[in-house]
Amino acid sequence: MVRAPCCDKMGLKKGPWTTEEDQVLISYIQKYGHGNWRALPKHAGLLRCGKSCRLRWINYLRPDIKRGNFTREEEDAIINLHEMLGNRWSAIAARLPGRTDNEIKNVWHTHLKKRLHKNNKITSSTCSTSNLTSQSADPEYVNFESPTMHTSMSPQPSSSDDVSSVNNASAATGHDMIKDEKIEFVAPFPEIDDSFWSEALSADNSGDIPLEFSEGTNDDSTHPQFPVTSNIDDGMNFWFDLFIRAGHGGTPELPGF
């Protein structure tokens, strides 16, 4: 069974998107949603294949995309998650609010791989027998590490991310990260922005999973107060729960679509 590539059809445009095309795609999806990506370009009047439209929307036009440089915290999170999940960019993206798999993949290949490579060099030349992490060997590394976290974190069920796939990823990358249903990793504090909070709070409001923090009384009342706990595991679980509850385990529901 050989299927012709979807863009093989004559007359379909390839290459960079114009602002006009972007506008057409945005307004169409805002009006009608994207039930069927293959049919979408025809209905919207775009000379693009469905895949191209989908990619453009997912990676660039979606309203919940966070633009701009990755923070150090995000980069560290990517490194940690990559260690856990391997090259499963979509799974990693699911844990980084507002970031796309493509973006993360690019950052990995352009920045983080080099950084890790550099760190490994330093590590192997300076402390080859120690059990220091590569990150802690980086003189520039800002240490966001908590004490090593043991958690029974269950990867959020989504189309591309379930327990078995995590295990597969671990096997595929040769990492034996999951033992006795516990994942050992170093969790950085994620950068929290307003969209993250609104999603976390709306997840709370949906009633699916009760959030246990209370509304804050600081300047921005949309920001809840963090739970105060002396138990580091609880604190870390709180952060991870928030990520998961924020609905990034799959394609987020977009308001109004």
Add this chain to the structure above:
DNA sequence: AATCTCGGCAACCGCCCCGAG
């Protein structure tokens, strides 16, 4: 000032998975 080199990023390609018929 012109040319070259390199890095970053958007987009494409092809394969895989899964659900419907």
Add this chain to the structure above:
DNA sequence: CCTCGGGGCGGTTGCCGAGAT
């Protein structure tokens, strides 16, 4: 159970801009 089509994912490419020479 098998086939087919759509969606999703990861790898790769190629363009463009910035910095170096």
